[in-house]
Amino acid sequence: MTDPVSVESLLEEARLAKAMPPPEERLRLREAAGLTRAQVATAVGVARGTVLAWENGTSTPTPPGRLKYLQLLEGLAELHPAPVDPADNPIAALFNDQPYGTAPAPAAAETPAVAVPAALTGLETLRGPDGRAIEGDPGPCVRCGVETTYQSTDGRPLHSGAMCQPTTTAPSPAAPAAVPPAPAPVPAAAPAAAVSPVPAPVPTRPLRRSKSAERAEADLMGLIRGAVEQEAERAGGDEDAALEALIGRAIPDVMHLFNETRATARYEYTAYPALPDILHKPSKREPDQIWEARPAYNNPAYSMRAAQKDVKVTALDVNAAYLSALKVWLPIGKLEHTTGMDGVGPKRSGVHLITPAPWTHPHLPDPLGDRDTPGALWVTDATLRLLLRLSGPKWGLTEAPTVHESWTSGATENFLDALRKLLVAARSEAIEAGDKLLLEYVKAMYSKFVSTMGESVHNREMVRPDWMHLIHAQAFALHCGRAYKAHQAGLDVVALKHTDELHVTGGDWRQVFTEGRGVSELKIKTGDGKASGEYLVGKVGG
Numbered sequence: 001m002t003d004p005v006s007v008e009s010l011l012e013e014a015r016l017a018k019a020m021p022p023p024e025e026r027l028r029l030r031e032a033a034g035l036t037r038a039q040v041a042t043a044v045g046v047a048r049g050t051v052l053a054w055e056n057g058t059s060t061p062t063p064p065g066r067l068k069y070l071q072l073l074e075g076l077a078e079l080h081p082a083p084v085d086p087a088d089n090p091i092a093a094l095f096n097d098q099p100y101g102t103a104p105a106p107a108a109a110e111t112p113a114v115a116v117p118a119a120l121t122g123l124e125t126l127r128g129p130d131g132r133a134i135e136g137d138p139g140p141c142v143r144c145g146v147e148t149t150y151q152s153t154d155g156r157p158l159h160s161g162a163m164c165q166p167t168t169t170a171p172s173p174a175a176p177a178a179v180p181p182a183p184a185p186v187p188a189a190a191p192a193a194a195v196s197p198v199p200a201p202v203p204t205r206p207l208r209r210s211k212s213a214e215r216a217e218a219d220l221m222g223l224i225r226g227a228v229e230q231e232a233e234r235a236g237g238d239e240d241a242a243l244e245a246l247i248g249r250a251i252p253d254v255m256h257l258f259n260e261t262r263a264t265a266r267y268e269y270t271a272y273p274a275l276p277d278i279l280h281k282p283s284k285r286e287p288d289q290i291w292e293a294r295p296a297y298n299n300p301a302y303s304m305r306a307a308q309k310d311v312k313v314t315a316l317d318v319n320a321a322y323l324s325a326l327k328v329w330l331p332i333g334k335l336e337h338t339t340g341m342d343g344v345g346p347k348r349s350g351v352h353l354i355t356p357a358p359w360t361h362p363h364l365p366d367p368l369g370d371r372d373t374p375g376a377l378w379v380t381d382a383t384l385r386l387l388l389r390l391s392g393p394k395w396g397l398t399e400a401p402t403v404h405e406s407w408t409s410g411a412t413e414n415f416l417d418a419l420r421k422l423l424v425a426a427r428s429e430a431i432e433a434g435d436k437l438l439l440e441y442v443k444a445m446y447s448k449f450v451s452t453m454g455e456s457v458h459n460r461e462m463v464r465p466d467w468m469h470l471i472h473a474q475a476f477a478l479h480c481g482r483a484y485k486a487h488q489a490g491l492d493v494v495a496l497k498h499t500d501e502l503h504v505t506g507g508d509w510r511q512v513f514t515e516g517r518g519v520s521e522l523k524i525k526t527g528d529g530k531a532s533g534e535y536l537v538g539k540v541g542g
Contacts, residue, residue, distance in 0.1 A: 020066075021073055023057035025082070029073055030055070032080035044068045094481035099385040099392070100346040217422055220260055224426050227253060228438050239437065246441040251452055254419075254445035255461050261418035269332050269415070271462045276335065276407050278351065278378055279465045281455055290351055290469045293383045293476050297365035297483075297496040302505075302537050311539045313494050313505045315525040316513070318479065320427060321499035323446045324519055325475035326420040328382055330467050333409035343406025349381040350408030350466060356387065357399035364397070364487055365496045367480050376404060380466075381411070382473040386480065395484070419449075424519050431517050475499040482522075486512055494537065501525065 021029070030040055030051075037051040044051070046065040053059040054069070061069050141157050152158035228246065235242035278289040302311065329349040336343070343350065355376045359366040367386050368379070379387075384401070391400040423446050430438035452459035454468035476499060483493045486504050489512040495503035502522070513522045524533055 020061060020070060021077070023055055026073060027055040028082070029076040029080060033076050040069075040072065043072060094478065094485055095389050099388040216260075217425065220257055220422055221426060221429075223253075223257070224422075224442070225438070228435070228441055232437060242437055243440055246437060247444045250441065250444035250448045251459055254449045255459065257422065257445070258416075258419050258449065261422060270334075271464070273334065273464070275466065276337070278407070279469075288465060289378045290465075291368070291371070291377045291379050291383075292469055292472045293367060293369040293371075293379065293386075293480075294472075294498070295365050295476055295479055295483075295496045296370035297493070299363060299492065299494050301363065301492070302494050302539055311505055311537050312534055313503050313537055314509055314534050315495075316502045316504065316509060316522045317525040318482070318500035318502065319517055319521055319523065320424075320443075320446070320519045321475045321478065322450050322471065323420060323423060323427070324478060325450075325471045325499075326416040326446070327413060328416075328470050328474040329385075329411045329413045330415045330470060331381075331409040331411050332415060335407040335409050335466070337405065337407055339405045341403055343408040344384070344403055347411055348408045349411030349470065350406060351378055351380055351469070352384050352406045352408075353378050353404040354384065354387075354401040355404065356401045357391070359398055361397055364493060365480055365483050367398075367477070369476065380470045380473040381408065382470050382477050386477040390484075397484075428518065482513070 030037070037048045037055075041048045041051045044065045045068060050059070050065070054061050227249070228242075231242045231245040231249075232239075235245065281288050302313075329347075331349045335350050343352065353376055356368055359368070367390055368377075368383070371377075384403070387398070387401050389395060390397045423442055426442045427439065429435075430442060448458075450468060450471050453462050454465035455463060479496060479499050479502070482502055483496045486493055486502070486509070490507050491504040491509060491512065492506040493502070494505055495501070509522070515521065515523060517523060526533065
């Protein structure tokens, strides 16, 4: 005899209908966890053949097993996130690791959950006017103890729809994420072999997109194409005039696209938040206190003034650097002040006052960029994540920084993902069609979106200097990652500039990076001057 289906459970399943992963992702999650179909069937309360049908797409999960299946899939997704596609998450693809330690896996999925105390059975998920669950600062769920960003109506952490992970122990508060133990700095003469080799990327299973998502993107693509056609027609065939008009309207147009991509999103945000003084400019001409770690590196082992100029260097150009950097952890709640490591965690973001360790590697750019003033400085979470990666046991290139204080909140890495994917698709279409107007229009939209989201007179719809600094810093962190990846593969990094210029020598760069015009791909730099294409320099002591 099956348990009676309650109205509450049916409503909850209806609300979570869009949360069911596609069949291929269901299969991937089970295989990643090392579970058999029989184990899943027993835990969910269905036949083994039913699980097979759910995984091959011949049937759709239905009550009463559907809700338990959703619970299991959500838990497995947190433990086994999908392998990253370099074009979809370039920072993870470059480093192929995590900046923070991972939590131990919970008990096997088929273990029955502990009984929920009576005082917690009436809790409901906090939802916005559209019925979607609202996320906030992460914390241990009051039902199961596993961290979640969803909240209950009384402000306590609670998995959305009571989708708690099975556990056999009483809930316990989650400990703050620990910084990996810092090894000794690499000696000045450390060879390239001292750095671990880059693991081969793991192939991903293609995920199906819902028809509604495809229709929404098609509608927005129509707006982008329509703007280009409108200005081209208005300019009467004058391409320069059309391009000037498109660049002039790029800010309001991209803000409209941003708002449209946020229309069905589950994360609420504040366009004009209360920010600490460090994020405000003292005056129009003075910057705020946040250091973005812009790289400006020239390898001292190479000199353009050397008498013997026999070393061939290739100058590479990175495509759409700021477009890739839209994939970054952004704070979505109110920034809160903490001291020490209390504000540091895998699902928190903001800005941090740190004292960095000395950078001693002679042939790699400092992850903090070209900085002359020693001592403590304010950096973004993107920069801190980079430093924690490089101080971890895998890289061992420096020691961990000391974190003094932070302004952070709960964060998400996917806040700008819908806008990013839309602009990536529009950029790819422009390149394939050879449409210069469309390509430059898209470039103007994403670059101006980033540069004007802070305290800017050109964009009154949003004042988020914290986001602007985070995206800039993410672009610089990505660029440093390319230099470290090249060095691991045996190339010498001759120079690293801005967000998009990497000069290398000593091997075939095409064995390390993908050549092309796509996002996350590199191409040989074109244009006039010594920094273009291939050129010769001397090597000191060579």
